[in-house]
Amino acid sequence: MKRNPDSALNVMGKTTYIDDLPESTEMLHAAIVCSPSAHGRYERLDTAAALAYAPGVRVLEASDVPGQNELSTSIPDEPMLSTGEWHFRGEVLALVLAPSRSVARRAAALVKLVGREDLPAVVDPREAYAQGKLIMAPRTQRLGDPEAAYADCDVVVTGRVESAGQEHVYLETQGAVAYPDDAGGVRVVSSTQSPSGVQSIVARILGLPMNKVEIETRRLGGAFGGKEDQASGWAALAALGAYRTGKPVKLYLNRRDDMTSTGKRHPYSSDFKIGLKKDGTILAFEADYYQNAGAATDLSPAIIPRTLFHAANAYHIPNVRATGTMCRTNLVPFTAFRGFGGPQGVFVIECAIEKAARALGVDPVKIQRKNLLSEGDVSHYGMRMDDVRATDTFSRCMDKAKWTELRAGIAAYNAANAATKRGAAAIPICFGISFTKIMLNQGGALVHVYSDGSVSVSTGAVEMGQGVGRKIAVVSSRTLGAPIDSVRVESTRTTTVANTVATAASSGADINAMAAQVACIEIKKRLVALAAKLRGAAPEAVDLRDGYVTVGGVADGELSFAAIVAKAFENRVDLSAHAFYATPGLHYDMKAEFGTPFYYHVYGCAVVTATLDVIRGSYRFDDAIIVHDIAESIDPLVDMGQVEGAFAQGLGWACLEELKFDDAGRLLADTLSTYKLPDAHFMPRMDVEFFTKPNPKVVANSKAVGEPPFIYGLAGYFAVLDALKAARPEGPSFHDLPMTPEKAMLFLTGDLGAAVKGL
Amino acid sequence: MRIQLTVNGLGYERDCAEHRTLLRFLREDLGLMGTKEGCGMGECGACTVIMNGRAVNSCMVLAVEADGATIRTIEGEADGPSLSDIQKAFERNHAVQCGFCTAGMVMSVKELLSEHPKPSADQVKEAIEGNFCRCTGYTQIVEAVLDLTGSPEKKGELEHV
Numbered sequence: 001m002k003r004n005p006d007s008a009l010n011v012m013g014k015t016t017y018i019d020d021l022p023e024s025t026e027m028l029h030a031a032i033v034c035s036p037s038a039h040g041r042y043e044r045l046d047t048a049a050a051l052a053y054a055p056g057v058r059v060l061e062a063s064d065v066p067g068q069n070e071l072s073t074s075i076p077d078e079p080m081l082s083t084g085e086w087h088f089r090g091e092v093l094a095l096v097l098a099p100s101r102s103v104a105r106r107a108a109a110l111v112k113l114v115g116r117e118d119l120p121a122v123v124d125p126r127e128a129y130a131q132g133k134l135i136m137a138p139r140t141q142r143l144g145d146p147e148a149a150y151a152d153c154d155v156v157v158t159g160r161v162e163s164a165g166q167e168h169v170y171l172e173t174q175g176a177v178a179y180p181d182d183a184g185g186v187r188v189v190s191s192t193q194s195p196s197g198v199q200s201i202v203a204r205i206l207g208l209p210m211n212k213v214e215i216e217t218r219r220l221g222g223a224f225g226g227k228e229d230q231a232s233g234w235a236a237l238a239a240l241g242a243y244r245t246g247k248p249v250k251l252y253l254n255r256r257d258d259m260t261s262t263g264k265r266h267p268y269s270s271d272f273k274i275g276l277k278k279d280g281t282i283l284a285f286e287a288d289y290y291q292n293a294g295a296a297t298d299l300s301p302a303i304i305p306r307t308l309f310h311a312a313n314a315y316h317i318p319n320v321r322a323t324g325t326m327c328r329t330n331l332v333p334f335t336a337f338r339g340f341g342g343p344q345g346v347f348v349i350e351c352a353i354e355k356a357a358r359a360l361g362v363d364p365v366k367i368q369r370k371n372l373l374s375e376g377d378v379s380h381y382g383m384r385m386d387d388v389r390a391t392d393t394f395s396r397c398m399d400k401a402k403w404t405e406l407r408a409g410i411a412a413y414n415a416a417n418a419a420t421k422r423g424a425a426a427i428p429i430c431f432g433i434s435f436t437k438i439m440l441n442q443g444g445a446l447v448h449v450y451s452d453g454s455v456s457v458s459t460g461a462v463e464m465g466q467g468v469g470r471k472i473a474v475v476s477s478r479t480l481g482a483p484i485d486s487v488r489v490e491s492t493r494t495t496t497v498a499n500t501v502a503t504a505a506s507s508g509a510d511i512n513a514m515a516a517q518v519a520c521i522e523i524k525k526r527l528v529a530l531a532a533k534l535r536g537a538a539p540e541a542v543d544l545r546d547g548y549v550t551v552g553g554v555a556d557g558e559l560s561f562a563a564i565v566a567k568a569f570e571n572r573v574d575l576s577a578h579a580f581y582a583t584p585g586l587h588y589d590m591k592a593e594f595g596t597p598f599y600y601h602v603y604g605c606a607v608v609t610a611t612l613d614v615i616r617g618s619y620r621f622d623d624a625i626i627v628h629d630i631a632e633s634i635d636p637l638v639d640m641g642q643v644e645g646a647f648a649q650g651l652g653w654a655c656l657e658e659l660k661f662d663d664a665g666r667l668l669a670d671t672l673s674t675y676k677l678p679d680a681h682f683m684p685r686m687d688v689e690f691f692t693k694p695n696p697k698v699v700a701n702s703k704a705v706g707e708p709p710f711i712y713g714l715a716g717y718f719a720v721l722d723a724l725k726a727a728r729p730e731g732p733s734f735h736d737l738p739m740t741p742e743k744a745m746l747f748l749t750g751d752l753g754a755a756v757k758g759l
Numbered sequence: 760m761r762i763q764l765t766v767n768g769l770g771y772e773r774d775c776a777e778h779r780t781l782l783r784f785l786r787e788d789l790g791l792m793g794t795k796e797g798c799g800m801g802e803c804g805a806c807t808v809i810m811n812g813r814a815v816n817s818c819m820v821l822a823v824e825a826d827g828a829t830i831r832t833i834e835g836e837a838d839g840p841s842l843s844d845i846q847k848a849f850e851r852n853h854a855v856q857c858g859f860c861t862a863g864m865v866m867s868v869k870e871l872l873s874e875h876p877k878p879s880a881d882q883v884k885e886a887i888e889g890n891f892c893r894c895t896g897y898t899q900i901v902e903a904v905l906d907l908t909g910s911p912e913k914k915g916e917l918e919h920v
């Protein structure tokens with residue numbers, strides 16, 4: 001059987017996460033004291049009752065931070081511990097340490113605010129915009145002249161689009177365990193996507209050089225972007241505790257604390273204007289995105305450009321203006337989540353197309369197909385698109401779905417049924433691969449081959465279920481010619497591979513497997529040279545394949561991989577290599593908003609069908625047909641899991657998961673009993689086909705896979721909307737995600753107006 | 760209160776606070792860390808174990824309620840290093856991504872198969888509807904069970920490289 005070693009440990013329950021690490025008797029457990037409302041200030045904390053609650057309780061406040069009390073990696077607006085004013089509900093005011101977790105939690109509940117004064121809170125991004133509360137200046141990307149182009153259009157449609165935030169619900173909540181070391185530094189085991197990012201924040205908080213801070217991450221119980229910048233605070237709090245007490249400190253959030261205090265996908269409120277010819281050609285598109293950034297900068301300035309880059313989705317539009325505004329509100333700082341602002345951008349153009357199709361009286365698919373990108377098109381951010389696969393994947397998906405027959409079948413069904421209606425929709429994708437911040441597109445690897453032939457590979461990549469470890473192992477094994485079972489991918493440690501970037505932007509395998517490959521090539525070169533010498537052959541005739549040295553293409557039975565490695569050790573050949581990889585060809589002019597920010601794009605298309613219960617507003621998804629541009633998959637099972645899982649999350653965001661805040665900034669869905677996730681029944685039958693044209697730009701001709709398929713979930717929104725329109729053709733288009741059954745019900749009864757903004 | 764119970768075939772007798780959940784008891788008193796806490800309120804299923812033949816959320820059962828009970832956890836599923844058939848099927852079909860839901864998922868499937876050795880895809884979905892997986896979209900999990908039982912509803916033919 002072909003095996004994935006990490007899966008074997010997982011099915012046995014033997015993998016360890018933060019909460020499974022051994023706890024020594026001297027370990028202290030931490031609990032957080034959180035702000036009680038969305039905005040306010042206080043004179044001081046009264047910790048007397050907490051300290052008196054049990055022996056060994058300690059309370060740490062901002063004044064206990066020896067270094068700089070700041071978590072932000074850009075604008076310094078996010079103190080780790082509050083200094084007298086809080087800006088969102090769930091902000092950390094103090095850290096309570098105690099010998100047990102339950103004592104720490106109970107003591108934390110006894111910390112009181114003295115001189116509390118609540119201040120006005122803003123939760124709506126447009127209101128924040130009106131009040132001038134911006135994170136930084138808006139950004140605009142522009143191509144052609146949309147204003148002038150509307151004159152040539154037969155139809156011009158405007159509209160407003162809302163998309164709610166989304167909670168990551170990584171099943172393992174955030175946490176870290178910090179151990180003081182004998183040299184005055186700390187070692188932290190952190191549930192983070194970015195060990196080097198955590199390292200620099202912990203060093204800053206403690207006022208230590210980075211070489212006194214080691215971060216290790218073995219694996220994460222899910223992350224999806226939520227443990228990128230947002231993991232730093234929990235690791236730094238644990239580190240502060242360890243630094244101040246000299247004892248190991250564990251901080252592991254329970255689900256409610258995690259949902260209340262950690263960032264999520266950004267809610268957006270947007271306006272669009274689209275102009276088309278009668279034949280469906282889009283001539284002009286404008287969009288204004290009001291991003292609800294929350295109370296601190298976090299990654300919002302990196303997320304906004306990705307929204308703008310995806311403003312036109314998979315379409316070529318000659319006249320575009322897209323403006324993104326980061327609005328500062330009194331909600332939790334919103335952060336990275338699979339797609340990183342891209343899905344919010346795609347939703348707006350797809351809403352515009354849906355509404356325009358209605359105005360033109362055509363199937364939206366007609367407009368989608370008519371405007372797909374072609375080879376050599378220049379995007380609205382100035383990138384010349386090459387190896388474009390938009391039409392290939394769209395057409396294949398339409399063929400698989402038998403779109404014409406499907407439409408006719410649905411029309412016949414809807415004519416014959418009053419109590420239930422069916423609907424269908426398609427979503428093409430074109431997702432840019434590379435971190436939008438160019439400096440982040442770099443990675444390192446350290447490969448050791450031990451004298452017995454076993455191989456150890458370390459990179460900056462963090463395994464969080466996406467299978468990056470598996471891909472690195474496969475690439476290393478193939479490159480070295482070593483058996484796959486002999487390759488071990490190590491935990492991610494800042495002392496092994498330094499200055500790494502977050503495992504994010506779908507690029508974990510692209511960057512880190514590539515770095516590992518470069519290191520393996522270097523070691524292989526040395527082994528081949530030795531084998532050539534030993535066998536008296538020309539180096540060009542010698543290779544290492546499938547566990548053996550080959551000479552002239554014939555395996556040398558006496559020189560297995562382990563045997564040549566043993567010889568290399570005897571002959572004093574270096575069996576280790578470090579390598580570095582930086583994605584080539586990226587450049588972007590932020591002032592002109594023009595350049596080549598992406599190495600390549602991932603294409604694909606999804607068709608989703610739904611059946612609506614007209615009496616109840618409830619619906620079920622029937623089928624999802626997906627054609628996805630995977631190129632040459634390094635591990636097809638792993639990639640299939642990524643596509644299906646991303647689609648499920650996208651469908652959850654589009655239809656089910658309602659991240660509801662009240663007007664006072666309180667998260668109403670702060671547990672898994674009030675925040676509804678997709679379960680096994682929610683998912684449609686899935687038929688995923690891989691489009692396998694190789695991608696020579698990337699390691700093993702592969703393509704990145706993590707984020708792009710998330711966007712397919714939007715097809716679910718439009719499939720239900722299609723069914724709703726069949727049930728009530730006179731009802732208006734409404735673009736307010738998620739499409740919950742409650743909203744569907746209100747649409748059917750004609751009562752939606754009060755619930756949906758801008759309708 | 761003093762309780763006696765059998766976990767994975769071994770008998771235990773322990774003093775236990777009345778408010779202690781079975782999940783905490785298994786993890787902290789018996790050191791069986793394979794069972795995970797995902798939400799602590801009976802919604803996510805990560806803490807599923809089998810108690811007297813029934814899959815239960817161990818965060819919603821008090822340890823004292825398990826007095827006299829027979830419990831199976833993920834640690835009792837494999838026979839030493841050799842995986843059970845369910846575990847092999849999960850691995851073979853890549854029904855595991857981050858792994859955090861896996862122990863509970865395997866337990867729910869175990870209960871299903873003890874009653875329905877040849878379940879339909881719908882029965883599999885029903886059996887795991889109390890187990891959230893945030894990674895897979897569930898298809899590969901359902902496929903794993905259908906593969907194990909030789910169901911004609913299984914469709915995927917992919918395998919690891």
